[in-house]
Amino acid sequence: MRNPERRRAARLAAGLVSIVLAAAVARPVVHVVRTALRERGFSKLTPVWGPTDVEDISRLNRTRVRAMTRLPEDEAGAIEMLRRLLRDAKEQHLSVSIAGARHSMGGHTFTPDGVVVDMLPLRAMSLDDQRNLLHVQAGAKWEDVIPFLGARGLSVSIMQSDSPFTVGGSLSVNCHGWQNDRPPLASTVESFRLLLADGRIIRCSRTENSEIFSAALGGYGLLGIILDADLRVVPDARYRIERKLVPSPEYVAELDAAVRSGPVGLAFGRLNVTRRRFLEQAELTTFVRTSDARPGEPIVELAPWTVSLERWIFRGSQGSEYGKELRWSLETSFSPWFFERRTHRNQVMQTRVDLYENRDPTQTDILQEYFVPRERLEEFLRRVRAVVPAHAADLLNVTLRDVRRDDDTLLRYADGDVVALVFFFSQPRSEEADAAMQALTRELIDASLLVGGRYYLPYRLHASRKQFQRAYPKHETFFALKRAVDPDELFQNQFYRAYGPAPRAEMA
Ligand SMILES: Cc1cc2nc3c(=O)[nH]c(=O)nc-3n(C[C@H](O)[C@H](O)[C@H](O)COP(=O)(O)OP(=O)(O)OC[C@H]3O[C@@H](n4cnc5c(N)ncnc54)[C@H](O)[C@@H]3O)c2cc1C
Structure with a gap:
């Protein structure tokens, strides 16, 4: 040429x-x-919080209350105020609800015309370094606990995958997170102090008031007010991050293989939610311990542009099949280039909800969670693959966690070793959308019950009373104990009204 x-x-x-x-x-x-x-x-949305109306993070349940009580920071003054409040509420036949960071989604922190106690001012903490025990007041948030422990080379033992929650709210739902091979939070509790409806303060542990210990942990604020707790803590550790794409039927075996081949400190999976490979593929992420972290190991703030980009990629998947495809391919193919390969425990646990929180005033994000026996994960997923598309729901994310048998609580969701599946949906803020989500939720709960699983209680109160009773077979013992320590049923919330002994007509 x-x-x-x-x-x-x-x-x-x-x-x-x-x-x-x-x-x-x-x-x-x-x-x-x-x-x-x-x-x-859009701008950041803050759920309504007083003086007359309240709502939780779902922004679907604005409710008028009689009064809101913000406690003073000093403990003696707070206890004095709480005792007075309980006396007055009893005299006036008002119910009392307890609020932490209000990230539950079904009115677990209020009742119409009731009194709400805001626990946030009680947030002091100290460390017994001889016994590695954190003494912490119930209103403290993990996001404050993490730097406190980090400065001492320590870390939270079990908590959620995010950090804006209070210790009291976390104990009362008995949370769990990315800590693989471990039971939920209750397993790390040495003891706690509980203020009862009659004003007495009792200490609860496995040897002292042990029945109340089992009921108040995961007891949704129905037994009394948790004032403070002693929690076992663990060393902060440096991790190497490993990621692997696996077919969903092999997820549990791959996780177990990873755990056998190195000291895995944290682990989670994320399922593909695109239409093409709906829930058929998972990305398994493991955090392999390489050494102890030093006291004060820095927790690095993400650069603002990284936060924005991650946020746009995630929010761009809402209502968009292309957005879901894009997010999956970017996060599975390119993430090793963009994301750190080394980190430490406190860095991972100090997460930021502004990376994904919904700021669209017409929409809201709804979480759901199901717990299924490890060996029946694929059977459950087969059912979910049929149910979710039939409802045309907008499913943005599903993560998988490894949760071990809970021997401590009455309302336990991990009755054996389970895989926890956290579903993250987006829906319009309307009654029709809420009703549609209820229909979907009930089918998913049935699917979990069919494989011997359970569902998680802090979210929307969509389960039927029968489903609740099947999933939580010790409910009668739980409610009987609640009534024994709180005979006037002073402590109430919407969860109690939906599933407690006095049935709400529409839930029957
Ligand atoms: C974005 C997001 C991510 C989440 N991730 C996880 C996760 O990874 N793992 C997990 O297990 N859960 C998770 N959850 C659920 C979360 O753990 C619960 O909603 C938890 O209750 C939040 O804590 P909170 O401080 O907001 O509690 P609140 O919502 O304020 O309260 C929850 C319950 O605890 C009771 N309560 C609060 N404080 C006290 C107290 N001092 N004494 C007695 N009762 C009290 C309340 O009355 C209420 O019934 C998540 C929720 C959201 C919104």
Whole structure:
């Protein structure tokens, strides 16, 4: 070929490559930019919190209350105020609800015309370093506990995968997180102090008031007010992050193999939610311990542009199949280049909800969680693959956690070793959408019950009374004990009214 022809052919080839590259890059860029522009019109949403009305993080249950009580920070003053409040509430036949960070979603922190106690001011903590015990007041949030422990080379033993929750709220749902091979939070509790409806304060542990210990942990604030707790803590540790794509039927075996091959300190999986490979594939992430972290190991703040980009990629998956595809391929194919490969425990546990929280005032994000025996995960997923598309629900995320048998609590969701599946849906803030979500939820609960599983209680109160009773066979013992220590049923919330001994007509 002569030179001019060769040059023309080269130009043509370069042009074609540029077009292909531009086409490959243009669509994702346009999608992310469009999401960013939509997000520019939104600001952070704070659920209504007083003086007369309240709602929780679901923003679906605005409720008028009689009064809200914010405690003073000093403990003696707070206890004095609480005792007075309990006396007055009893005299006036008012119910009392307890609120932490209000990230439960079904009115677990209030009742119509009731009194709400805001626990947030009680947030002091100290360490017994001889026994590695954290003494912490119930209103403290994990996001404050983590730096306190980190400065001493320590870390929280069991908590959620995010950190904006209070210790009291976490104990009262008996939370769990990415700590694989471990039972839920109750297993790390040495003891706690509980203020009862009659004003007495009792200490509860496995040897002292042990029945109340089992009921109040995971007891949704129905036994009394947890004032403070002694929690076992663990060393902060440095981790190497490993990621692997696995077919969903092999997830549990792959996790077990990873645990056998190295000291895994934290682990979670994320299922593919795209239509093409719906819940068929998982990305398993393990955090392999490499050494102890030093006291004061820094917790690095993400750069603002990283927060925004991650946020747009996640929020861009709402209502968009293309957005879901894009997120999955970016996070599974490119994440090793963008995300750190080394970290430490406190860094992982100090997560930021602004990476994903919904700021669209017309929408809300709803969580659900199911616990299924490890060996029946695939059977459960087969059912879910049929149920969710039939309801055309917008499922943004499903994570998998390894939770071991809970021997401590009455309302236990981990009756054996289970896989926990956290479903993250987006829905409009409307009664119709809530009713549609209820229908879907009931089918998913049935699917979990059919494989010997359970569902989690802090979210929307969509379960029927029968489903609740089947999933929590010790409910009668639990409610009997509640009535024994609180005969006037002073402590109430919407969860109690839905599933407690006095049935709400519409839930029957
Ligand atoms: C984005 C998000 C992520 C989540 N991730 C996880 C997760 O990874 N793992 C998990 O297990 N859960 C998870 N949850 C659920 C969460 O653990 C619960 O909603 C938990 O209750 C939140 O704590 P809180 O301080 O907001 O509690 P609140 O919602 O304020 O209260 C929850 C319950 O505890 C009671 N309570 C609060 N404080 C006290 C007290 N001092 N004494 C007695 N009762 C009290 C309340 O009355 C209420 O019944 C998540 C929730 C959200 C919204």
